[in-house]
Amino acid sequence: MNISYLRNFSCIYFLIIIWKFSYVYNESYSNIKWEHDLFSISDLHSDLDALKKTLLTENIIDEENNAIRENVFVIITGDVLDPAYDDIEILYFIQNYNIKAKPLNSKIQLILGNHEVQNICLDFIGNKKYGEEYKARNKLFKKGEVLYNYLLDLPFVIKVNDILFSHASILPYYAKRGIDYINDEGRSEIKNNCTLLKFKRKTGQRFCVCCYNGPTFNRYFSRAAEMPFRREVCKSLFKTLNKLSAKKLVNGHTIQRNRKVNEYCKGGLIMADTGISKWKYGVINYVQYFQDGSYKVNYINSDI
Template identity: 25%
Template sequence: MSAFLSMTRTLCVLLVAPVLGAAAPGAPPRLEEVVEDTFSGVERVVAVGDVHGDVEALKEVLRLAGLIDAKDQWTGGKTHLVQTGDIADRGARTREAFELMMRLEREALAAGGRVHLLLGNHEVMNMRGDLRYVTPEELASFAGLEATPDAPGAPKGLEGHRAAYGLEGRYGRWLRSHPAVVRIDGTLFLHGGLHPEVPAKTLGALNRWTRQDLFPDAAPGGGTDAKGPLWFRGYAQEEEALWSQGLDAVLERFGARRMVMGHTPTKDGRIGVRFGGRAVLIDTGLSTYYGRHLAALEIRGDRLTALYPDGRVSLLTPGVKQGAGKPAAGKAASGR
């Protein structure tokens, strides 16, 4: 029986791996492809915010959460890891972070868990050729991936970067196979926030609208829209009274009890809770660029816990009312 189960699990990995690792050769990704966005019956979820090229900080926080070992191998078992986007930019080691996440997707799946990499505004910016926040060191790390050499006088790695993020490039193919928003049991995970006026009534439609900006000849979509799930900051930055009803409406529309977001760094480098626990802010400034404030969010049912190097802190406990939180603050930049 154990041999049969092992063989069955291996077969499942082989069948699902092409969806999770779109870097494999074959037909280019298509907008019409359905990406998984809804999961249920998950005992433990760990969510990690913006990485911004700091692969060592990412590894450290994954070890803190018990998801990888000293050799960076998956040890999380059936845990679902959610990374809410913005692995790219501001740091030099984006490629290493991508490669780590690509491998952990496969290892987690084989162990009965999952890794959910979500699109952030910086991934979309890179796929669309907006390089405002790509450091020279990060750009140079893409050298060697190009089909044609860099033009004389051009920054090193420019053509390799363009090829890697392209529709058929190693990272472009992979990223285009991922959603912007997932729901795991009663929690929505995304990069920025969901404005009440987003033109979608289902997660499938929402993710398609967001991914439209990543495919040629598609209509403008939510990947660049200020009200889209990669950019909106209202729940993180503005007074709760302005957005409480809108947040409730969005959560009801998409069948969730709370929303977990990155994108807007918290003022104190700690995970923030707002709107009585209906909004959780997990961009603590993980990367060295933002101060290297290591943190992860753990969800077990309705029990939310912040994981820090100095210990665990209960954020939400079933039956205990959560008070209102203050708006988050941090380095504000148009592309953040």
């Protein structure tokens, strides 16, 4: 198990403090207008190399990890964290990039997935073999710590132009409250290492962003891949899109059986998790979105 994040903790702290002063937090992610290059990357699950390969392929960074391309917006749809390998290094890398890229009007935006929620809730315990290392790791996510504060400021759902991005399904029940409400309530749930979330789970509260029906965990829309369910799933999806004034929803979370990015519901749903991480299936993909509503799926080091 790689615990290099402990060695780099002071660097992470320094960079994020700088970032706090250099970047104004965007409290609303409900209607971002972007006229330049737009990309999304699905679940990285600790694979920093996959992230770098993607950015290098598009000349977003150079071999020394410097930001070199102007006007680029990259969205990572959650599940960067896994309690092993390079996951903390990815957070370090993203923030380092955002500091360097700000003068270029470029940015990487991370969305919270269920793995980020589990970390901030201190739910990743690990097995007995790595017990002490996981215990040390959990300290990095405790209330008031740098990584806790960083994750607490991240959104669960964002809309760029007319495209929604979230880790998992946004059911109509959630969509009717709006993106800002979802993000604000989700943030409240994970505050104080998930005090409210644990209460909601215990009492069975229906509106719970970080519970199993919420947009960090729910897999309902992924069932569009199954013909018996497609009609009802798409009907539900279209309700969500209508309520949030969007034309597409991009999700990760559910690895696609054919290891390809798949489109369902007349183009309204893009399921983009191909198992990018070398510790999953190693099928590296990213999606580029264009102003005319079209998009292009790109694969790296794959026969697909």
